[in-house]
C-alpha cells in the first residue's frame with residue numbers, strides 16, 4: 001500500500017486558526033442533509049422539498065457522427081485528449097481540506113458534463129471511498145461552489161488567458177474561490193492561506209493537473225492580492241452579480257418585473273430544513289416539545305409544518321425513522337389540504353415519486369390511493385417512504401400521459417405534480433440553473449399538457465384535479481393552467497396560483513404553482 005502523502009489537515013476557521021485536524025463540513029446547512037436533495041432531467045423533476053437524490057442526464061454521452069468522407073486515420077498526438085480521471089482516488093488523507101477540494105472539484109466537473117449534483121456527489125463518494133465526515137466537507141464545498149459559479153467563472157476568466165483544462169482543474173479553482181470569496185455578509189469558512197495551500201496540494205495530488213499547481217497557486221494568490229479590484233470588475237457582469245446564466249436572469253426579469261431581484265436572491269439562499277408532522281402519529285405542539293427536549297430550536301410555519309432553526313442530517317431528526325415526521329418544504333405541504341380529501345375517496349397521485357405528497361394525502365384521510373410514476377426506480381422511494389410512515393397505497397409504474405395502467409374507473413381526486421424545469425426550487429438545487437437550457441421549458445410544458453389532458457378523462461364529474469409545478473416560468477404554470485381550463489371547460493377553483501420563493505420569519509417556502517380544477521357535474 002502506498003504511504004499517504006503528508007497533508008495539512010485542518011478544520012473550519014470557526015474552530016481556531018489551524019487548530020483542528022479535520023476538514024469537516026465548513027458550516028452546517030451548506031447543503032441538504034442526507035437523502036434530502038433531488039433529481040432532474042426532462043423526464044423527472046425533483047420533489048419539492050421532499051427527499052430526493054437522482055440523476056439529471058443531459059447530452060453528456062452525445063457524440064457527433066463522423067463526416068462520411070472522413071476515412072480511418074491515426075490521430076496526431078496533439079489531437080488526442082486524454083480521458084480525465086474523475087474517479088482517480090487521490091493519495092491524500094481523507095480528513096484533509098485538499099481531499100475535500102478534489103472531491104468537490106470532481107463533482108463540479110461531472111455537473112459540467114450534465115450530471116445532477118446529488119448524483120455527481122454520490123459517484124464521487126463511491127469513487128473516493130469517502131468516509132462520512134469527508135462526504136460532509138465535499139458536499140458543503142460543492143454546494144457553495146454551485147451557488148457562486150457565475151462569479152467564480154468570471155473571476156477566473158479575468159485571471160487566466162484561457163479556460164483551465166481539464167474541467168476538474170477549473171472546478172478546483174472554482175471551489176477554492178468559493179471558499180475564499182463567500183457571499184456578502186457571510187464569514188469565510190477557512191483561513192485564506194489554508195485554502196490556497198490545500199488547493200495547491202490537491203492539484204499536485206491529481207495526475208491530470210499536477211503540472212498546473214504553480215498556476216493554481218498564482219491564480220489564488222493573485223485573487224487574494226487584488227481581490228477588491230477583481231471583484232468590482234467582475235460584478236459589472238450580471239452573471240457574476242447574480243450567479244445565474246444570463247438567459248435565466250432575463251427570463252425572471254421578464255416574468256416578474258417587480259420581484260426579479262428578490263427571486264434571484266431567494267434562489268441563492270440556503271434552504272431551511274422544514275418537516276411535516278405526521279398527524280396520524282403526533283401533533284405539532286407535541287412534536288415541538290420533542291424537539292425542544294432534544295435541544296433543537298424550531299417554529300411552526302404551516303398547519304403541519306415545522307422549520308428547524310439549524311439543518312441537520314435526517315438521522316438526527318427525532319422520530320424520523322419511526323415516521324413521526326417527513327422532510328417537506330412548507331409550500332409543498334399545501335397540496336394535500338387543497339385536494340379537500342374525504343375518507344373513502346378514490347385518489348390518483350399521477351407523478352408521485354418519491355412520495356412526499358402521497359404520504360401527506362394518506363396522513364390526511366383514509367383514501368384509496370394510487371401512486372403512479374413513470375420512473376420505476378424512483379417508485380421504490382414511494383414504497384420506502386410510505387412504509388416508514390406506516391401507510392399504504394397501490395404503487396404503479398406508468399406514464400401519466402398514457403392509459404395502459406388505468407383500470408377505467410374514475411377518480412374523485414387527482415394530483416398532477418408534473419415534471420417541470422424545477423426553476424422554483426433552485427435554493428435546494430443550485431445546480432439546476434447551470435444544467436437547464438431555455439428550450440427545456442417548452443419540452444416540459446408540452447409533456448405536462450399531454451399529462452393534464454389525459455388525466456382529465458380519469459376524473460369523475462364534480463371531481464377535482466390539482467395541478468402543481470415547482471416552476472417559475474409562466475409557460476409551465478399559469479399559461480398552462482389557463483390553456484387547460486379553456487380546452488376542457490374546467491371550472492377553476494380557489495388556489496394559491498404562483499407562489500414566489502420566500503425565506504424569512506413565518507413564511508418560508510419554495511417557488512411553486514397551484515391551480516385547482518373541477519369537472520362540471522354529470
Ligand SMILES: C[S@@+](CC[C@H](N)C(=O)[O-])C[C@H]1O[C@@H](n2cnc3c(N)ncnc32)[C@H](O)[C@@H]1O
Pocket residue numbers: 042043044045046047048050350351352353354355356357358372373374375378398399400401417418419420
Ligand atoms: C415533481 S416530481 C413529483 C414529486 C412528488 N409528487 C412528491 O411530492 O414527492 C415529478 C415526478 O414526475 C415523474 N414523471 C416524469 N414524467 C412522467 C410521466 N410521463 N408520467 C408520470 N410521471 C412522470 C418523475 O419521475 C418525478 O418523480
